[in-house]
Amino acid sequence: MLEIIGKVDKVIGPVVHAREIDKARMLDLVEVGDYHLVGEIVKLDRDRAVIQVYEDTTGLAPGTNIYSAGVPLSVDLGPGLIGTIYDGIQRPLEVIRDSSDQYIQKGIHVSPLDREKKWQYKPSLAPGIGVSGGEIVGTVQETVLIEHKVLIPPGVAGKVTWVIDEGEYNVDETVATVENSDGDSVAVKMSQRWPVRKGRPVRERKPLSIPLITGQRVIDTLFPVAKGGTVVVPGGFGTGKTMIQHALSKWSDADLIVYIGCGERGNEMTDVLIEFPKLIDPRSKRPIMERTILIANTSNMPVAAREASIYTGITIAEYYRDQGYHVAIMADSTSRWAEALRELSGRMEEMPADEGYPAYLPTRLAEFYERAGMVQTLGGDQGSISIVGSVSPPGGDFSEPVTQHSKRFVRCTWALDRQLANARHYPAISWLDSYSEYVEEISGWWEENFGGEWMDLRRRIMDLLQNEGKLQQVVKLVGPDVLPDTQRIVLETCTMFKNAFLQQNSFDKIDMFCVPEKQVKMLQVILEFYDLGLENINKGATIHQIKKLEVTSDIMRMKFSVGNDEIEKIDEIRDKLNRSMQRIAEMFE
Amino acid sequence: MTEKNLKQAREYVGISQVAGPLVAVKGIHNVGYNELAEVIDPDGNVRLGSILECSEGAAVIQVFEGTSGLSIPDTRIRFRGEPLTMGVSGELFGRVFNGLGQPIDGGPAPRAEMNMDVNGLPINPTAREYPRKFIQTGISAIDGMNTLVRGQKLPIFSGTGLPHNRIVAQITRQAKIIGEDTSFAVVFAAMGIKHDVAQYFIRNFEESGVLEKVVLFLNLADDPSVERLVTPRTALTAAEYLAFTMNMHVLVILTDMTNYCESLREISTIREEIPSRKGYPGYLYSDLSNIYERAGMISGIDGSITQMPILTMPNDDISHPVPDLSGYITEGQIVLERDLDHRNIYPPIAGLPSLSRLMKDGIGEGMTREDHAHVASQLFAAYSHVKDVRALAAVIGAEELTPLDKVYLEVGDRFEREFLSQGEYEDRSITETLDIGWSVISHLPKEELYRISEEELNKYYGK
Ligand SMILES: Nc1ncnc2c1ncn2[C@@H]1O[C@H](COP(=O)(O)OP(=O)(O)O)[C@@H](O)[C@H]1O
């Protein structure tokens, strides 16, 4: 129940100072003023409090009441989350739209889950069994792709005394009762609430060993991320951060995607809303919207709710992880979240550290990324959360605090390069500045699935790229003509690799997604071009003879001429390459 | 009497402090954050202001028309009990307003169909319609490589002395949707620009016969700088009414956003807020978003707001906070380049850093032409290589280049002279633009055109 806990004393934008506060706790959810604007207590000092308000405070006057139910900011977790688009504090935007006009008015209170909708529920426990938090009581087919597992809330343990029959129920239904060790009966509902700022418990953290396959060649082959891993994607405006996150949402092999549009464009969310229901997942053949949850707190929506959106997103992700799913979170952009933190901190007149950011920025970043990982759930299943966070450095300068601190807490960086983006080489992931610490951990998976070659192929092409980087320094000074052909073949191979392999067009029907088998084959062909080319040059052939080969244009186009279901065509290209190179070789025999 | 009327009726005599454009008052009844205040100077003139900070019985007011002439004991304050609003109707056309939305053309206040809060509200992303209608501007560099679509926000990043005004004037003259005869209504908001620049635009609107479909909001260089903070907001309020209530397609020109940002910095500095980069407040990004995000389309409504903000990059520095944060919010940017301008290339639109993020959905078969995406991509790739070759040529001399790179040099020149360059009154169709693009890249050997498909090569290469 809401009670009056104090009065507004002062309003400075989204920050409200309160007086005559009693019975409030840190991080309690409150409602402020006549419009009942939603806010959260972020500072307490005797009978005064500071509140960050999640809605526009225009018109809010000192002297008005502050209400609270004494609970922290929490999310509703239950069937119906998938396919929904929420704002930063889990208000469903479609419901808001249907209840007003095109604008988000303030003071709107709507339930995150549809409380009327009936779900077909199937119990999976019988009375008499001993249970504890995180175990599955029953299931609901939430979408064709996701079977929703209704869990005993963490912290509850005891003996099941009653379970509901299979049937259609809404999310507020009690589906089982558990008698705990004190002899109290606890009702387990189809949905539960969880405070967003507190990570959900797991049984144990596990090592990472499976890659998150993204279908993006530069990522999967050069800078892979593991399921349960963390990545930052720093890049100036227009370098392709959002496109990468959209591509991963569409094509990665996670079971579920939580996409957080944090302080970014409204149209980008609209784009997702229009496109995702139409896009078919290549593995399950179902619309990818059936595995997507969207959080949209766009740049023009209230800044405090932007700060909260990251936590809302990750808590939802944890809930599905606890059901044994592999969840990937896209956070676009973590810089806007950090800026929200800075704005609120500034308005509270806290001492700033680097570039006006509060001194606790690194701690908050670390806490966020630590919520990723591969785990054994309380229920004994295996689940994971991978986080891909984009960073928007001012002026594209990676030495700024958010990029620097984030890099300390993640193990993979896809550094976007302005020059590549300008040349429309997308994804503009720099092969020199990016890195992944997951390569070793996931190499086993590749070798198991695609033969023992992967690590070796990858190492060879990385070496060539490094070598090319050095040769380019020379070329910049004297031009390529002075280099011996044994070195020019390195340049040619790398140019081919960049154009034919690394560059991947998200708008091309075939190229937008590339299966791992095709990646391996493409890489093999390109390296074979190098090996045979070099062999021939050593026999006396010239670089021009090799460049002139007609098969090079087949190699250049194989990414969009060979579909994911006809990769044997690459073998034909490889045969053609061998024949052509053989013909040159014969000339020097 | 309602609470609002009660608030409006009360008048407080005397203020406690004046600092720059800010006035502090005490001993008042409680007022709401961001609401409007009337500040009445000793001569009885009413100036408007908004409440930046309010606490028990006190408030800080930012006075839009400046504080000169205000005295502590004789200044009187009245509170409106609501934020700044603008009265809107179809009668706005042809009228000239100041930044606060008050007429300055000598005419009476236009009839108001309704009063709208100038601060606007965030558009619900689920209510948006994704913009995808190609606008032909007749300028090759834009139509061919950085396509504008209806409902997009596409700024011009310029520098002092570069011809951004001429380009925007050309766009307003030529912009059209192929196959539709609806023309654009124009809302023009001037922030701190010179009189002659405003005159230039007005003359242009007159010449092209669109003046009766233009609404002007002028805050010129010698007008109060704080008023600049509301100018884009009143202008966009008018635009929202025209677009979403009257179902019109509105082109909003905001110039110059750099002046706007400077006013914001001024207020922030006086309030002793913690600055982020170059003295600009940490909330500059959010503040700009509240302006730029008011562009777009709403599903189920015919109208649209297309935004073309102009901003000058201090020192031509694209990493300066104003262009940088703008680029992070807008849907691309048209960047002007001084070097091209020096070489008398008009429009001097930089080939590589310019970008239209909404291009992908507005081009292709049925909209422009099936080869558009690939030609554009190939032009970008080729021009990018040209830049490298030029850099190399500067070191080793053009004679030392490989034969292929020599061809690239020529292609670079042709790109700039034939594709980029055009007359200020030259209105190219998209087909002409793409054909010129082909004639430029056809100088390269086929193997170099790896971003173009076989069929397209067969159809257009060298034709
Ligand atoms: N993989 C890609 N394929 C094709 N175009 C891309 C790709 N990545 C980026 N782009 C282009 O770059 C533009 C900017 O990308 P975006 O992801 O929005 O940048 P950011 O989020 O870093 O500002 C896009 O609108 C698109 O035109």
Ligand SMILES: [Mg+2]
């Ligand atoms: Mg982005």
